[in-house]
Amino acid sequence: MSHDLNINQEGRASMFYFGETPWHHLGTRLSHPASAAEAIQQAGLDFSVQKRPLRAMLNKRSYVDVIDHFGIIRMDTGDCLGVVGSRYEPIQNRDCFSFFDPLVDRSESIYHTAGVIGKGEKIWLLAKLPDYLRVGPKKDPVEKYLLLYNSHDGSSHIRVKLTPIRVVCQNTLSSALREGDMEVRVKHTASAPEKLQEAHKILELTNSLFQELDFIFNRMALRKVTDKEILNYVKTLVPDNPDAESKTRTENIRNKILYLHDSREDAKMHRGTAFGLYNAVTEMADHFVTTEDPNKALKSLWFGRGERMKLRAFSLAEDLIKN
Secondary structure, three states, rough: OOOOEOOOOOOOOOOEEEOOOOOOOEEEEOOOOHHHHHHHHHHHOOEEEEEEEEEEEEEOOOEEEEEEEEEEEEEEOOOOEEEEEOOOOOOOHHHHHHOOOOOOOOOOOOEEEEEEEEOOEEEEEEEEEEEEEEEEEOOEEEEEEEEEEEOOOOOOOOEEEEEEEEOOOOOOOOOOOOOOOEEEEEEEOOOOHHHHHOOHHHHHHHHHHHHHHHHHHHHHHEEEEOOHHHHHHHHHHHOOOOOOHHHHHHHHHHHHHHHHHOOHHHHHHHEEHHHHHHHHHHHHHHEEEEEEEEHHHHEEEEEEHHHHHHHHHHHHHHHHHHH
8 A cells, every 4th residue: 555645855754653653664753752843843744835826828828817716835845735715725734733732832742643645735643632541440541632634735624633542452432422522623714723723622621521431431341242232233333235245345344343353362351342342343444444545544544434434333332331
């Protein structure tokens, strides 16, 4: 699978990471979480973008203005990252870090990974919050993160969301508590900087939301499930499909979830519980669903089909503890 990370003029991938080596073995490994200044430099985020008018060439000899369309230009390389409308306003990479300012002093090290995709069209930051959730009798640690994702090509809002990650297997435990609480979206308009400041409301909710998740995850870890409940869970999550090709794919997905629940070593401590079932789904979505386009894989993991499957799995596990 191609990694699709930006490679700068020195031949270095525009990404840093702290912890386990990514599957593509690229980027700068740090021995510690990064401060904002380190993250900007080490991830290759130290570039700015500008919105510039577009012109079209006619008959290879004259130019005409393209009305109401603009190019987003990466200023250090001159690359055009995308074409946007007149109301679109770019948000600089450095400004994205300001979202986290209320959490920490600017010099504090909280950033665990950040990077650039393509020529700079998309960037992401993953920031770790203090302390852990501790799930089940063995106090399985789940780290608390905030993810920020931004595009410079007009393809996405700025998006910030709570992202719990189970330490032992690096599964992203997507969840839905109350509508709109787990994610904030900000459009690229003239008011975007002010709205990004307003988005701090999610920071004000982080402690209470993670406390609520701690309670729900621990109830899931205590809820034993029967073989019949396991099969019903998987069949409800991945419904039957009459199409022959889709039917085979459905069975493969179901079998993979059952295998991850029954046989994986890192699943042992929660096997036979609602939390174990839920984790089998998150592990499959995070680590076993492949695509030729890694940008689509990232977006699926955080916001797309993989995320929707994990949210559905969370909802079904919640139903088990309610019954």
